[in-house]
Amino acid sequence: MSDIVVSGYYGFGNAGDEAMLAAMIEALTDIEPNVQITVISGNPDDTKRRHGVCAVYRLNYPEIVKALAKSRLLISGGGSLLQDVTSDRSLYYYLSIMMLAKKLNKPVMLYAQGIGPVQGTLAQSAMRYIGNMVDLITVRDDGSYEELKRLKVTVPPIYVTADPVLAMHPVDRQIGRSILRKHGQEGVAPLIGISVREWKEWGHFKQVLSHAADRMIEELGVRVVFIPMQCPDDLGVSQKIAGRMKNKAEVLPGEYTTSELLSLVGNLDLLIGIRLHALIFAAVMHVPMAGISYDPKIDRFLETIGERHVGTLKTVTTDSLMARILQLWDERKHPNKQREERITMLRNKAFQNAELALSLMK
Incomplete structure (x- = not known):
């Protein structure tokens, strides 16, 4: 049973994204030590070893569907996942995972995302359509909140919080x-x-x-x-x-x-x-x-x-x-x-x- 499935740019050796995942896991387990987390990853073995969680490959849709079906929540985040400046393919990929979760009647949360810029007409339409289907959004700065308003994503509750990594405990x-x-x-x-x-x-x-x-x-x-x-x-x-x-x-x-x-x-x-x-x-x-x-x-x-x-x-x-x-x-x-x-x-x-x-x- 996976209580939470986490979708993001994990398993690619990017220290910032791995830090965000570590920060999310740390904060979630600080509050709820028994929560079960499954991560959608580009390198499931590395993610399991590095973070001590379950993981499935990011393009293995049957396994992703199976994990979502057993879950109680999809978290999409954090980081700059929803933008089309570096790549529009990644934007559609992350939106597709959200759509899958909603088709399975699972709650979806955008977790401390940095939104935008989203420039393409089709990309803006997709963001507006799927963004208004999710259940809760937190963004890491005011600029991301303004971008959501520009995109007319207004249905879910939106909170301006901060980057997940800022919640990490200082280390030795x-x-x-x-x-x-x-x-x-x-x-x-x-x-x-x-x-x-x-x-x-x-x-x-x-x-x-x-x-x-x-x-x-x-x-x-x-x-x-x-x-x-x-x-x-x-x-x-x-x-x-x-x-x-x-x-x-x-x-x-x-x-x-x-x-x-x-x-x-x-x-x-x-x-x-x-x-x-x-x-x-x-x-x-x-x-x-x-x-x-x-x-x-x-x-x-x-x-x-x-x-x-x-x-x-x-x-x-x-x-x-x-x-x-x-x-x-x-x-x-x-x-x-x-x-x-x-x-x-x-x-x-x-x-x-x-x-x-x-x-x-x-």
Whole structure:
């Protein structure tokens, strides 16, 4: 018997999505320890091993139908599943799973989703039709709420909560310290982490980050480490940036679990991030962060904690990035109380996602 079936971008080695799944499982089982969870995954064996739950392959529709038939709730989320910018095929896939659940008379919840942008006419119609069939929606930011209004998804109750990962418990920093020591990254010098992703083979942001990293080493006396959130994609772009530097920076080579990544980030004095969940990990572990935007979800998250990005992948400059780093460097001795209060509030909202899911199931 599966009490809950979870649909999302799981089993593909993306640290952000795996962290969202881990956060959902943690929050749901904190409230209801005996809940049975089955995950629709691109790699069921990896999902079972990594998260300790049941899993079925994402294209095995007979098995998905069987799991849904035995369930009491379908959760779709979290993350940016419902958008057609990176791919419209994935949008229709996730909508099809929701439609299957409704055909089986099962409640459906969109769980802390980042909605949009949805641009195609057919995609907008599909979102409006199926979105109005679901039973409950929580979104992780105001921008997603506005996108639902634009799409005329108005029938189900909609709550603005927060990204599920913000509800995770901080982890022991010793885990990350051991990984850093293994790669020769121990010492008294402060440590700045950089989390990047490739984007359309653009070169400008790579040049900016390599120059800024050199300046940080020379002007602040820090060590620099690149932390990949998705392997092997992030590993390649990290190595390209490190290869342009005059000074040495470490590129961590492995694929890490959510707990390991949280612990690694917790050992940093500051994080520079393009990846959304690297920034969210910094928030969970109370580490100052500077975000570079490639997608509205970065802007939306930073706004919720009272911050702004330092530029987009096209517009960021070495000077603007260094100015923000120096500002954050001064904050290390005087933590930003307003930001910490906002993060605490978001943590409570993130936990509300699980409370609403379980109330819907009952």
